[in-house]
Amino acid sequence: MNDNSDTKHTILLVDDEENILNALNRVLRREGFRIFTATSGNQALLTMDKEKITLILSDCRMPGMDGIALLAEVRKRTPDTIRMMLTGYADMETSMAAINRGEVYRFITKPWNDDELKLIIKDGIHQYELVQENRYLHELTQKQNLILKDLNSNLEQKVSERTREVEMLFKELEQNFFDVVRVFTGLMELKSPYLGGHAKRVAALSRRLAEKIGLPTDEVLNIEVAALLQDIGTLGFPDKILKKKENELDIVEKALLQQHPSLGQTALQQIKKLSDICLIIRHHHERYDGLGYPDNLRGEMIPAGSRIIAIADSLDILVNPWESHERYSVDRAIHELEKEAGKSFDPNYVYKFIELLKDVKHEVTGADSIEIDISELKEGMILASDIKTRRGLLLIANGEVMQTSHLAKIKNFQRIDPVVTKILVRSH
Numbered sequence: 092m093n094d095n096s097d098t099k100h101t102i103l104l105v106d107d108e109e110n111i112l113n114a115l116n117r118v119l120r121r122e123g124f125r126i127f128t129a130t131s132g133n134q135a136l137l138t139m140d141k142e143k144i145t146l147i148l149s150d151c152r153m154p155g156m157d158g159i160a161l162l163a164e165v166r167k168r169t170p171d172t173i174r175m176m177l178t179g180y181a182d183m184e185t186s187m188a189a190i191n192r193g194e195v196y197r198f199i200t201k202p203w204n205d206d207e208l209k210l211i212i213k214d215g216i217h218q219y220e221l222v223q224e225n226r227y228l229h230e231l232t233q234k235q236n237l238i239l240k241d242l243n244s245n246l247e248q249k250v251s252e253r254t255r256e257v258e259m260l261f262k263e264l265e266q267n268f269f270d271v272v273r274v275f276t277g278l279m280e281l282k283s284p285y286l287g288g289h290a291k292r293v294a295a296l297s298r299r300l301a302e303k304i305g306l307p308t309d310e311v312l313n314i315e316v317a318a319l320l321q322d323i324g325t326l327g328f329p330d331k332i333l334k335k336k337e338n339e340l341d342i343v344e345k346a347l348l349q350q351h352p353s354l355g356q357t358a359l360q361q362i363k364k365l366s367d368i369c370l371i372i373r374h375h376h377e378r379y380d381g382l383g384y385p386d387n388l389r390g391e392m393i394p395a396g397s398r399i400i401a402i403a404d405s406l407d408i409l410v411n412p413w414e415s416h417e418r419y420s421v422d423r424a425i426h427e428l429e430k431e432a433g434k435s436f437d438p439n440y441v442y443k444f445i446e447l448l449k450d451v452k453h454e455v456t457g458a459d460s461i462e463i464d465i466s467e468l469k470e471g472m473i474l475a476s477d478i479k480t481r482r483g484l485l486l487i488a489n490g491e492v493m494q495t496s497h498l499a500k501i502k503n504f505q506r507i508d509p510v511v512t513k514i515l516v517r518s519h
């Protein structure tokens with residue numbers, strides 16, 4: 092038995108005649124194959140038990156197990172091994188039958204031509220490689236299918252995990268956004284409870300008007316927030332300017348007051364999420380006829396939110412005035428708004444707002460309110476009048492919803508400047 096272990100493919104030659112084995116061996120060894128030889132069927136099978144054989148070339152007629160029986164057995168044991176038969180012309184019929192039964196890949200006739208023999212053997216080896224390659228690709232495809240299946244199910248899981256993370260982040264961002272708004276409105280209230288209360292009432296009315304006009308939900312929210320923060324630019328102004336009516340201001344005071352929309356915009360524009368809101372704030376004192384400030388915008392050039400806030404703002408100043416200013420009834424205030432349709436205000440929005448006021452009259456004026464003692468005040472009640480101290484300091488403005496912090500504030504003031512005993516709250 093010869094062995095050349097450097098080669099890749101193994102060939103088993105089986106013949107009971109040594110000289111034929113030697114002749115075959117000589118031809119094929121030069122082609123770089125690893126060659127095994129056997130002189131009987133049984134010896135061949137023993138070799139195959141130990142070695143992985145790519146191709147077996149067996150004589151047909153041998154004592155004991157003949158070539159057909161041997162190749163049939165090889166087919167059973169290692170179906171991938173390429174099986175070839177070496178035959179004389181006399182065995183042609185038997186050999187053809189073996190080929191037809193699929194037991195033999197090809198036959199080679201004795202005597203053979205060396206070159207032809209090499210070609211046939213190489214063709215057989217190539218066939219073996221094709222089968223192996225095909226099997227490898229098939230297994231690879233199956234493996235990849237399994238991986239893909241796994242990836243797909245993981246992907247679904249990953250997508251839903253990622254969606255949940257994004258949702259959480261979005262909620263956090265939303266929460267941060269409302270925190271920012273809360274901080275700023277808190278600052279406003281600290282500066283002036285009147286301005287804080289006024290902003291909240293204007294925000295509620297502006298939201299309702301925006302909804303009635305049919306603006307998209309996002310825009311309605313922007314308008315509500317812009318109304319809450321509209322006068323943030325006045326935070327640094329002296330109180331005496333804020334308490335005066337516009338016609339009572341001197342030239343310097345007026346110029347300062349007219350800067351509050353752009354100051355508000357500047358203060359808030361660092362926060363990306365507030366960019367649309369900043370624009371509404373900048374233009375909340377523009378007039379429909381173009382005579383407002385700061386940019387003398389007119390008509391539809393003024394953002395819708397600014398046009399809405401301008402109307403709600405004016406109404407609240409009339410019906411819930413600062414300190415000693417004259418208080419208007421809702422009907423009288425409506426009359427004033429009507430007079431300004433097309434001048435200060437967008438006429439379409441004014442008429443929509445007047446329609447709206449019919450439904451919410453009690454909310455803007457404190458009508459349908461009841462008088463209670465300050466000691467009966469509880470969280471959640473809505474004020475229908477300002478809460479002031481006996482010395483006249485405004486603590487909590489009309490329209491506010493009572494919160495724990497408000498009750499604590501009243502309690503703190505009881506010791507230094509007690510709060511008036513009777514107040515109005517909304518009855519529903």
Ligand SMILES: [Fe+2]
Pocket residue numbers: 321322351375376
């Ligand atoms: Fe303003």
